[in-house]
Amino acid sequence: MPYPLTCRRMQFTFTQAQLPQAAAWLAQQLGNRKILALYGPMGAGKTTLLAQLCLYWGVNDAVGSPTYSLINEYTDSAGHTLLHMDWYRLHDEAEALEAGIEDALYSGAICLIEWPEKFENLLPEHTLRVSIGLLPDGHRQLEVLDKAPIANGAGYMR
Numbered sequence: 001m002p003y004p005l006t007c008r009r010m011q012f013t014f015t016q017a018q019l020p021q022a023a024a025w026l027a028q029q030l031g032n033r034k035i036l037a038l039y040g041p042m043g044a045g046k047t048t049l050l051a052q053l054c055l056y057w058g059v060n061d062a063v064g065s066p067t068y069s070l071i072n073e074y075t076d077s078a079g080h081t082l083l084h085m086d087w088y089r090l091h092d093e094a095e096a097l098e099a100g101i102e103d104a105l106y107s108g109a110i111c112l113i114e115w116p117e118k119f120e121n122l123l124p125e126h127t128l129r130v131s132i133g134l135l136p137d138g139h140r141q142l143e144v145l146d147k148a149p150i151a152n153g154a155g156y157m158r
Contacts, residue, residue: 010144013135022142023052026130029144033128035105037116040132045140046114049132050084053112057082066114070099073109081109088115096122 010029014022026049030036038046051063058077066072066086074082083104090096096119105111105124116123123129129145 012142013139014142015139019049019052020056022049022140023056026053026142027056029130030128033126034109035111035113035124035127037113037123037127037129038132039115039117039129039145041134044132044134046132047086049140049142050112050114054082054084070101071104076110081107082112083107083109084112084114086114087118090118093119093122 012022012025026036038050040046047065054063054074054076057080059074059082060077061074063074063084064072066084067088070086070089072084074084076082085101085104087096087101090099090101096102101119102122105122113123116127116129131143131145133141133143135141
């Protein structure tokens with residue numbers, strides 16, 4: 001029997017097979033914001049979820065982990081730029097700034113960030129913060145950590 005989709009109180013529980021629905025839910029939560037900060041432990045599925053989100057938006061390129069490149073750039077089906085960032089390997093804020101993280105965050109592109117807790121103070125006000133966790137039964141759970149205000153008309157509409 002398939003695991004039932006659960007969406008209540010800004011949480012979404014899903015199986016691997018329900019990953020497309022999880023990506024659609026996440027896109028809905030993002031609304032017209034441009035920055036998504038995705039928190040979660042190693043192996044929770046951050047990169048896999050963000051790859052599915054890119055697929056949902058019509059990215060045709062292979063989406064992979066930016067662990068070593070720090071930032072991977074993609075274009076969706078509507079021509080929007082998406083920047084997938086992984087801050088895990090960055091050691092300090094100076095290194096993050098030198099790598100162009102702040103420029104990326106304010107570039108107008110959609111930014112999808114793994115390991116945002118490394119440099120919370122760099123995240124813009126309208127960042128949507130979401131955690132992904134692995135449940136004891138092997139399913140994943142997304143939870144909106146805060147409901148950042150939606151930027152007036154300046155955001156990404158889907």
